[in-house]
Amino acid sequence: MSKLGAVVESVEKHEKFVLEQVKRARSDTKFGREMTERWNKIKGGIPIGRAPTGLPLPRLALPEIDEPGEIARYLFGDGLPGEFPYLNGAYREMYLEPLEEIEIGSYRKSPNGKNGPSAKSNGAKPKVIPQEEPTRLFSGLMLAEDTNKRFHFLSAHQRSKRLSTAFDGPTLYGIDSDAEGVMGKVGEGGVAVDTVEDMVRLYDGFEVGAPNFSASMTISGPAPIIMAMYIAAAKRRFGPKVVPNLRGTIQADIFKEVQAQNETIFPTEASLRFLCDMIEWTTEQMPRWYPVSISGYHIGEAGSTPVQQAAYTLSNGFAYAEMLAARGVPVDQFAPRLSFFLDCGLDVEYIALSRVSRKIWAIGMRDVFGASPRGQMFKLHTQTSGRSLIAAEFKNNLTRTAAELMLAYMNGTNSCHSNSADEPFTTPSEEWIRLAAHGQAILLEESGIFKHTMNMLSGSPGMKAVERAVEKAILEEFREIESLGGVMGAVENRYQRSQIQNAAHRYEQQIYDGTRPVVGLTRYRDPNEEPPEIELARTPRKRQQLQVNRLKRFKKTNAGKADKALRKLAAVVESGENTFPALLEAAEVCSLGQITGCLQELVGHFRPMV
Amino acid sequence: MFNVRFAARMASPVRILTAVPICDGHDSAINTINLEFIRHGIEVVYLGFHRYAGDIVRAAIQEDVGAIGISSYNGGHIDFFAEVVRQLRRQGAGDIAVFGGGGGTITPDDAKIMQRQGVDQIFFAGTSLAAMADYVRKHYGKPRKKRPAKSRSDLVLARELTAIEDAYAGQGRLKQPKSQKASARNSKVIGFTGPGGAGKTTLIDELVLRFLQNEPQARIAILSHDPSVIGEGALLGDRATMINSQHDRVFMRSMATRGQAGGLSPATESCLTRLTKADFDYVIIETVGTGQEALPFRSKLIDQTVLVMNPDYGARLQLQKIVMLDVADIVVVNKTDLDRAKAALSEIEHRLTQNKRKQELVATVAKRHRDPGVDELYEMITASSKGDKK
Structure with a gap:
């Protein structure tokens, strides 16, 4: 039995506990009074801000309840934002405008839950600490210097430099740009990275150790190798002291690759070993780094239902926690460094999907793994659904993305990527990527929806109804996975894959039988639509050749050192020790393909599942 | 050599091969399309994702399919499709048609170039599953053409196996193969x-x-x-x-x-x-x-x-x-x-x-x-x- 069964039990136990508290608050006068007092104190401490129209509004919205049982149900069952079980949010305040005027109470928390300066400072206007923008835009195209230029374009107007990196196909599969048969794929759909030198070029001009910088890298199969290259590049530019300051995320989620995205290169067990080696090393040496982003996005994009997406993602997360705990990594070392990534589409489940996910994660991590509050928090990056975007009358995609953004922020995501409307055709062009970024600014900065009051929809009957239904369905999926021997067992039985494929097939059929209307395609289609003029991002053959030439030169220069480093790496792999330090050395002098090849020689290739 | 009792269980179906190109793991579309194809009576040899052009061509020849369907979502499709066509022709298997799609990633302009290079058909975003299956049945189910006598041994062998299968399906007659020269090796x-x-x-x-x-x-x-x-x-x-x-x-x-x-x-x-x-x-x-x-x-x-x-x-x-x-x-x-x-x-x-x-x-x-x-x-x-x- 894996720990997933225990997670199901802990969630059920928690539900029972909440009901007991409700009953107790109603029958035990003293406890009931305590509840009421606590509630009144919370309400009394909520600062009031003002909308630009002058309308006063509380910074935190709470349900209008005064009956002790209902108060207990809210406080224990949902929790205030930033409090267990975090249904309403991982942090007390998110997306809110900096507070300038205090009318009631003293308020000590600044945005994103970090302790800021006290708001009351001798009547002087409180110092405003600008909040970190939650907008992240995923980009990667052509060669490292081209992506670097895009990064500078995207982050020019942002206080914080949050770069999110997409890699090209050969890189995602651990293959060098000069390998036979990949010409044409180099720099397509993401940036080509073969060596530490490319990694230096990629983040050139950014101070990677600075507190306002973070890099996110979307790659899983060869993630430990790419991570090692990132560290090697940072060391080249800023010296070894930069390592503990590095901040960012690498996706590195092997389970979802095997279940949905198919970008994995070693057999699953070997991949998991290299991954855990990296997590163990980075959580110790780089305390600000997120070494795995447990991702449902690709499960959703591969066609799963929203419930399947959340269930497989959470169960994958618990499986990683179980593996790391079994290795002896302390839970408070790794748990706070696990982060999540979900898809947000247009199905109604998305109104509450991340809310429920936060709750289940918190209960499981606390009650099954014994994590402290920082390790109970489900820290979430969301991306709007690429699959929901279509080529026909593609400008409608702006509206689809806007609706999804709204859902994502209603779920309290910690950061978010909004897709560009031209994505059905190409890596986004600057025109459409700018519109995508501005969509977020319009929602968060221009509109008042999220600026003034946190927790707007918490406790609403509709939200509650969806939360309940989604939670029940996720636990059902957990039971099914557990009955197959946990995540690993289910993977080997290709349970998740076949469920996702069936859901994808159903979805397509529903589009054409009319169950799922798609505007511009199956409804209100313009019969005279002309193919749009889209600026395509394609990597010219000459650029691809440049990458190949640079790589060949690198290999020639480092030939002797590379051999030595690979021999050392091989010995470490065979010995069973942690491979990450040897990878770090190899990354200085070897190409991605050389390291992949060496490892595949030792542990074999991934055998795809259909 | 074979027993007629078993003949005509099922008519010989349309047979194609599908795959996703190298460095591309987007198999959601092709999985759905495969399911739809088999519902329409097509035999689909599925080679999987992240496949080299050479592997696709070798498999298509050995499996003696009427066509190759390629689902590409990760860019580089013009080069990749052209490479598949080129290798098929070089190996004397230019009679195997190549078709494919990639949602919106393959534009009408791309498709024109690809068709000039020998690709038979590109399905654009929004094509219904049924329309694709109909096209495949209509165009790729014709009896195999004869190949030049001097073809490579894989091509000959593959086509002979098809003839055997067709004969059992009650289509065509199986010529008794000319007495084979006893092979140097015995299997x-x-x-x-x-x-x-x-x-x-x-x-x-x-x-x-x-x-x-x-x-x-x-x-x-x-x-x-x-x-x-x-x-x-x-x-x-x-x-x-x-x-x-x-x-x-x-x-x-x-x-x-x-x-x-x-x-x-x-x-x-x-x-x-x-x-x-x-x-x-x-x-x-x-x-x-x-x-x-x-x-x-x-x-x-x-x-x-x-x-x-x-x-x-x-x-x-x-x-x-x-x-x-x-x-x-x-x-x-x-x-x-x-x-x-x-x-x-x-x-x-x-x-x-x-x-x-x-x-x-x-x-x-x-x-x-x-x-x-x-x-x-x-x-x-x-x-x-x-x-x-x-």
Whole structure:
């Protein structure tokens, strides 16, 4: 039995506990009074801000309840934002405008839950600490210097430099740009990275150790190798002291690759070993780094239902926690460094999907793994659904993305990527990527929806109804996975894959039988639509050749050192020790393909599942 | 050479190969399309994702498909499709059509270029699944054209196997092949059977890796079987998992059972006969996952039968009913990393001793790289072949 069964039990136990508290608050006068007092104190401490129209509004919205049982149900069952079980949010305040005027109470928390300066400072206007923008835009195209230029374009107007990196196909599969048969794929759909030198070029001009910088890298199969290259590049530019300051995320989620995205290169067990080696090393040496982003996005994009997406993602997360705990990594070392990534589409489940996910994660991590509050928090990056975007009358995609953004922020995501409307055709062009970024600014900065009051929809009957239904369905999926021997067992039985494929097939059929209307395609289609003029991002053959030439030169220069480093790496792999330090050395002098090849020689290739 | 009694179970279906290009894992669209194709009665050999052009072309020739469908979502499609067309033509298989799609990533302008380069058809975003299936049935189901007499041996062999299959489907007549020159090598034929989920495909692929590594000249043929859904097509997906078998020294043919129960196709025996006359050192035949009463190999052509089991076969009582345990030369218990493995091995060993004939038992974990159990199985198969090759 894996720990997933225990997670199901802990969630059920928690539900029972909440009901007991409700009953107790109603029958035990003293406890009931305590509840009421606590509630009144919370309400009394909520600062009031003002909308630009002058309308006063509380910074935190709470349900209008005064009956002790209902108060207990809210406080224990949902929790205030930033409090267990975090249904309403991982942090007390998110997306809110900096507070300038205090009318009631003293308020000590600044945005994103970090302790800021006290708001009351001798009547002087409180110092405003600008909040970190939650907008992240995923980009990667052509060669490292081209992506670097895009990064500078995207982050020019942002206080914080949050770069999110997409890699090209050969890189995602651990293959060098000069390998036979990949010409044409180099720099397509993401940036080509073969060596530490490319990694230096990629983040050139950014101070990677600075507190306002973070890099996110979307790659899983060869993630430990790419991570090692990132560290090697940072060391080249800023010296070894930069390592503990590095901040960012690498996706590195092997389970979802095997279940949905198919970008994995070693057999699953070997991949998991290299991954855990990296997590163990980075959580110790780089305390600000997120070494795995447990991702449902690709499960959703591969066609799963929203419930399947959340269930497989959470169960994958618990499986990683179980593996790391079994290795002896302390839970408070790794748990706070696990982060999540979900898809947000247009199905109604998305109104509450991340809310429920936060709750289940918190209960499981606390009650099954014994994590402290920082390790109970489900820290979430969301991306709007690429699959929901279509080529026909593609400008409608702006509206689809806007609706999804709204859902994502209603779920309290910690950061978010909004897709560009031209994505059905190409890596986004600057025109459409700018519109995508501005969509977020319009929602968060221009509109008042999220600026003034946190927790707007918490406790609403509709939200509650969806939360309940989604939670029940996720636990059902957990039971099914557990009955197959946990995540690993289910993977080997290709349970998740076949469920996702069936859901994808159903979805397509529903589009054409009319169950799922798609505007511009199956409804209100313009019969005279002309193919749009889209600026395509394609990597010219000459650029691809440049990458190949640079790589060949690198290999020639480092030939002797590379051999030595690979021999050392091989010995470490065979010995069973942690491979990450040897990878770090190899990354200085070897190409991605050389390291992949060496490892595949030792542990074999991934055998795809259909 | 073949028995007419079995003929005309199912008409010979349209047969195509589908794949996703190198460095591309987007298989959601193709999985959905494959399901739709087989619902429309098409036989689909699915090669999987992240596939080199060379692997696609080799497979298409060996499987003798009418067309190749490529689903590309990760860019580079103009180069990739062109490479597939170029290699097909270079190998004398330019009669195999190439079609594909990539949602919105393949623009109408791209499609024009691709069609000029020899691609038959690109389906754009928004094409319904039914429309695609109709197109495939209409355009790729024609009888195969004759190929020049001097074609490469793979092309000839592949087309002969098609002729055999068609004859069993009651289409066309099978010419008695001209008396084959006795091959310089005689094939050793090994039959693999066992319940679904035991890991036969993975095990065979690991054995192939050892053949290729240890016998640098050896050529191997594989006949692999997947069920046809009655009245529908078939999804022949073994190639997608058999990564080591996509090799120039391996000739693989995926066969659909086309309505016959028991784990093989009506045409299997004839195809096997044909293969043993070709230039292969080993011919491996894999059945569909079978039940406990199955006894698929009645052919005298088979030198050695291997039963592959999974430790989870159920209670001891079930073991008594597995007929293949009486006749198999080698019994493999795969997935012996599972909890029940030890008990399973000793139960099966006990069962085999009752048979009082020389049967080998071997424990493997085929999914493990360099598994010593698979090495042992390889030794068993090759050791016996050295002495008693016919």
